[in-house]
Amino acid sequence: MRFQPTLKVLSDDQIYRIHQAALQMLMDPGVLVKSEEARRLLAQAGAEVDEKTMICRIPGYIVEECLRKAPSAFTVYARDCANDVHVSTTSVHIEPMIGRLNCYDHASRQALPTTLKDVGDLIRIADAMPNYHLLHSGAIMPQIDGIPIRATHAYGYLESVRNSTKPVKATSREKIMAEDCLRMVAVVAGGEAELRRRPCTFTTDNPVAPLHHDRDQMEGALLYASYGIPIDVTSEPQAGATSPVTIAGLLAQQTADVISGITIIQLANPGNPVWYGTCGSIMDMRVGRIAIGAIEMGLINVASAQIAHFYDVPCRGTASATDSKELDFQAGYEKTSVMTMAVLGGVNKIFYPGTMEGAMTVSKEGLVLDNEIAGAIYRVLEGIDVVDNTLGVQLAQKVGPGGHYLNQRHTMQFIRQEQFMPLLADRQIRERWEAAGQKNMVAKAHDTVVKILAEHQVDPLPEGTEEELKRIVREIEKREEKRS
Known part of the structure; x- marks a missing residue:
């Protein structure tokens, strides 16, 4: 038996009003689309496109027809078929964060620049964690310490895919980077034809709130769509800064951002797998930055899942993040409260476990801690079997x-x-806890990190695959050296 999430924050009427408000925004003021290819697709479908301003006004009938073409279920394949991920509007999968500019160092308690070794270690830890299914990767990082910036995506993807047999994310940040990553993914898949048959990666397209589709990422996303690769279309509005301060207003604008992106993808490749995605939260005006551990993010996650399911597409949400600079009580309550809301609210892909400091930093110990939080919440999803x-x-x-x-x-x-059996939470009597070294959860998580990195073995890539990937990486690096 599996308990079906029932946490809701919107009525059916409220969902419909948000949908209608989003459609109104897509006609007036419209959406800024900087990709010529995307504007061409919209114009051919009947949208009003101003080539001078690049503003596109998209009628509701086009949007709704495209939303109907998006599938409610699909599979993201892995190089080990045991790790294939079957996505639907009733499944719950977790994507931990890997690629951040900084990695928390347990010994010094400092956030240090992320190295290529850190990327490999983070991926291997996530590979060992049973509650992580889809893996973010070094390919997404804008910079890895010690690696040429314009070749970061290539080095990052190689280091990630060689350290996990789970589905590994690739970047769509620029079209040329998307082309590079897809070359590498095709090698892992066993050729382009096999990649189209069994897409073994996924990517993200981030509309720029408010109402703006960047050229580079949109054209990268369209390249992924040409292969039928799943894409989460995720807006990142900040209430009061890049969206209305009201949560209803944020949801309406976010929906306009996301469904216009889904529309473009469906026009390019009808039936392409997508997630309706949110990374929306509030801006804390006292400090002038997004509050990524705010409880309002939980509300936005639940509402977004309801809106996504109104469209009969899976939802990607953002949870298990914190604004804390330490793995402390603040981190625990922010991560657990928003994560619980996301799972019980029906979010189908949950992103950001492992992060801290407003998602500026990723932590190896944080990955282990958040895996335990996820395991506890998954136990709730199992429900109570009454026979x-x-x-x-x-x-x-x-x-x-x-x-x-x-x-x-x-x-x-x-x-x-x-019964859920936690590995990190302490339930011993005080005397036994003291005898065992008085370790808290963070210390135990660090011990787990050390053990995984010493013992966890990942099946190697097929013979010749890693060598071919390294050849492509060298080729990309040389190309970028010439360009610079």
């Missing part, structure tokens, strides 16, 4: 008044499926 054997009437008759259940076979039979 004759679990009700235990005959067992109670056997044990009788004043008895106990410690020696019953029924206890051993059901304990692991009924």
Whole structure:
């Protein structure tokens, strides 16, 4: 049995009003589309396109027809088929963050520039974590310390894919970078034809709030769509800064951003897999920056899932993030509260576990801690199985008044499926905890990191694959040296 999430923050009427408001925005003021290819697709479909201003006014009938073409379920394939991810409007999968400019150093408690070794370590940790399914990667990073900036995506993808057999994300940040990554992904897949048959990567297209599709990322996303590769179209509005301060206004504008992006992708390749994505939150006006651990992000996640499911497409949300600079109580409550809301609200892909400091920094220990939070919440999703054997009437008759259940076979039979067994949370008596070194969860997470990096083995890439990927990386680096 699996419990179906029931947390809702919008009525059906409110969802429809948000949808209608988004359609109104797409006609007036319209959306800025800097990609010539995307404008051509919109014009051919019947949108009003001003080539001088690049403003596109998209009628609702075009948007709604394209939304109907987007699938409600699809598969993201892995190089190990046991790790294939079957996405739907009822599934819940987690994508931890890997590619941030800084990586938290447990020993010094400092955020240090992320190195290529850090990328490999982070990916290998995520590969070992059972509650992570789709992996962000070094390919997404704008910079890796010690690596040529214009070749970061290539080095980052190679280091990621060689350290995991789960689906690894590739970048759409620029068309040329998308082309590079897709060359590399095709090598991993076994050729372009196999990549089209079994897309073994996914990517993100980020509209720029408010109402703006950047040329470079949109053209990169369209290249992924030409292969049928899943794309999460994710807007990142900040209430009061890049969207109205009201959450209803943020949701309406976010929806306009996202469904216009989905429309362009469906015009390019009808039926291409997409997620309706949100990374929306509030701007804390006291400090002048986005509050990524704010409880309002939980509200936005739940509402976004409802809107996505109104369109019958899966939802990508953002949770398990924190504004804290330490893995402390603030981090714990921000991560857990928003993550719980996202899961119980029906978000289908949850991004950002492992992050801290407003997602400016990623932590190896944070990946381990957030995996445990996810495991606890997954237990909630399993629900309560109420059948004759679990009700235990005959067992109670056997044990009788004043008895106990410690020696019953029924206890051993059901304990692991009924109870979540945390590996980091401490439940010992004080004396045993003191004897074991008085370690808190962060210290235990660090021990786990050390153990994984020493012992976790990842199946190597097929013979010749890594050598070919390295050749492509060298080729990209030489090309970029000439261009600069």
